[in-house]
Amino acid sequence: MVLINNLIGNFGKYHLWLTFIILVNKFGVGLHQMAIIFLAPPTQFTCPDESECCDNPIYNTTLFKRTIITEWHLICKDSWLKDFTQTVFQFGVLIGSLIFGAASDRYGRRKTLIFAVVMESLTGIVASFLPDFWSFTIIRMFLGISVGGIMVIGFVLLMEYVGVMYRDALSALFHVPFTMGHIALALFGYYIRDYTHLQLAISVVNMILLFYICILPESPRWLLAINKSSKAIALMERVAKFNNLPTDEIPTMTELYQMEHKSARMKRGSILDLFRTPNMRRNILIMAFLWLVCSYCFYGVAHYISHLTGDIYTNVIASGSVALCSCFVSIPLIRFLKRKTLVIASELASSICLILIAFVPEGTISIVLGCTGVFFTFMVFIVVYLYCSEMFPTVVRNAAIGICSMMARVGSMIAPFVAGLRPFGIWCAPVAFGIFPLISAVLCLLLPETKNCELPMTIEEGEALGRNQNQNITVAEELT
Incomplete structure (x- = not known):
């Protein structure tokens, strides 16, 4: 608000x-x-x-x-x-x-x-x-x-x-x-x-x-x-x-606002409210899947390419540094690109890099592709944190992020088993990791855009998000 x-x-x-x-x-x-x-x-x-x-x-x-x-x-x-x-x-x-x-x-x-x-x-x-x-x-x-x-x-x-x-x-x-x-x-x-x-x-x-x-x-x-x-x-x-x-x-301003929103503010939210209405139900299901895929790919691919050096300390520093670079590179991208555009582009880039690992000889090229895939995957992780907090209303915002974070943990629990598919073929793990970001990119097309929108407060505002994008308050309107 x-x-x-x-x-x-x-x-x-x-x-x-x-x-x-x-x-x-x-x-x-x-x-x-x-x-x-x-x-x-x-x-x-x-x-x-x-x-x-x-x-x-x-x-x-x-x-x-x-x-x-x-x-x-x-x-x-x-x-x-x-x-x-x-x-x-x-x-x-x-x-x-x-x-x-x-x-x-x-x-x-x-x-x-x-x-x-x-x-x-x-x-x-x-x-x-x-x-x-x-x-x-x-x-x-x-x-x-x-x-x-x-x-x-x-x-x-x-x-x-x-x-x-x-x-x-x-x-x-x-x-x-x-x-x-x-x-x-x-x-x-x-x-x-x-x-x-x-x-x-x-x-x-x-x-x-x-x-x-x-x-x-x-x-x-x-x-x-x-x-x-x-x-x-x-x-x-x-x-x-x-x-x-x-x-x-x-x-005075606070009391006026509360009087204007008296009917909407009487109800506290619950996890069930995320699934009662069609728009929020669609949004939470897709967002939860996005988080699952992010964690699944980040932890799984990082584990898969852990052989890039025999020194455990160098390995930890290298993998952490890749994620750190994602944080800083994402700042200007988030500022200038729409949330949905950035998520879709990063998911597609991650998918391409990971699938290509299955078709190149193991060595420097596969390691570079894997690190690039981790880079874009972590960037998606950064964006969906913001995207999710902007998409759901205050009364259920933490519940929404809690559900999505829960699904991210499911992804991280599955990842080591997928990374271990190597005995069945060197192509198995890269393809298994690369296909899901592609699916995420397609599903993301169904989500509303939230860039420059004020955070919704009530269930009604959360359900309306995306249904009538013109109702959202932009930064330009906020400054006038």
């Missing part, structure tokens, strides 16, 4: 401060999401009797002193468990995205994000002291739940504060700390060669987020959407003062 940004500004000093404290949590998310690389790195071992498997193997600890593989003997018939623990973690992220997304629409952005941050700190630290594989895996699942919540709520809170003209750039910058955390993991892994110390270190770093308890604000959009006008007015007055803007008209 234009009212809020007219009263508190589109992007002032308060917005800059809020952006900083929200982006900090994505750095920790990147550390935890990619930590399995150094918790369970490739491990060499020998048996005293020179057999392939035995009960008392001798591990090569030259590079890593202790890993979950050496600690719990996850080799031979139990080697699948090292991948299973990451699958369970991603399942936790899936559950967290859905639960916290719905909870934040009902109980508020501030309360649920603080709860997720406290949960992340506690479960991360506890995981570093657990004595057996199953307790470690279960606690990491709860860690994943908290990570899913942090990812969803932080993004929505930021988008609900900034003005429409700044959402595109901030949606891209939102992913920069994640990629920096991914890259920084190589530094943690290089200096900390014991998995318990590594898990503890990346968890202690995240404890800085506990300052949210004291300073994290609520979303004024959410407060107005659930009829808490007095709290919204007090919050907007505080933000306006921080941004050196007048506060005299805030109570």
Whole structure:
């Protein structure tokens, strides 16, 4: 709604401060999401009797002193468990995205994000002291739940504060700390060669987020959407003062808006509201599929091309750097291109690159094509975060992003199995990865355009989006 940004500004000093404290949590998310690389790195071992498997193997600890593989003997018939623990973690992220997304629409952005941050700190630290594989895996699942919540709520809170003209750039910058955390993991892994110390270190770093308890604000959009006008007015007055803007008209303008939208604002949203009406049902189903494909291709192809170097630290830095480049390249593209145009073009480029891998000799060319595919896939990920937040109304926005993030986790859980299709033919995995972005591009044609549109507040506004594009408020109209 234009009212809020007219009263508190589109992007002032308060917005800059809020952006900083929200982006900090994505750095920790990147550390935890990619930590399995150094918790369970490739491990060499020998048996005293020179057999392939035995009960008392001798591990090569030259590079890593202790890993979950050496600690719990996850080799031979139990080697699948090292991948299973990451699958369970991603399942936790899936559950967290859905639960916290719905909870934040009902109980508020501030309360649920603080709860997720406290949960992340506690479960991360506890995981570093657990004595057996199953307790470690279960606690990491709860860690994943908290990570899913942090990812969803932080993004929505930021988008609900900034003005429409700044959402595109901030949606891209939102992913920069994640990629920096991914890259920084190589530094943690290089200096900390014991998995318990590594898990503890990346968890202690995240404890800085506990300052949210004291300073994290609520979303004024959410407060107005659930009829808490007095709290919204007090919050907007505080933000306006921080941004050196007048506060005299805030109570009057807010009350007038609430009276004009009295009938629409009486109802709180739920996940079911996303599926009750035809336009929103179509939009959420297509958007969820887009997120699934993004995660499926990003994690799967990154795994598939992991052989580009034998040095694990170089590999982590390289893959993180590709994603980081996507963040910065996407900023001007998001600013000047329509959301739908950019998603379709990037999906088509990703599909072409990935399918071509099946028809070129393995080596430098296939690696370059794979990295290019990851580049465009991550760019789509950046855009759909913004696209999704703009497409669905305030009362169900977090629920929508929660569902989509949940589907993204499904994609990341499937990806390793698809990457493992190599024994059935070197063409199998590239084609299996490349065909789905093509399908996504076609489905995206059915979605409404949201560039320069004000965020919808009610279910009615969300259903009308795309049905009558002329009703949307553009930036030009906002400035007049």
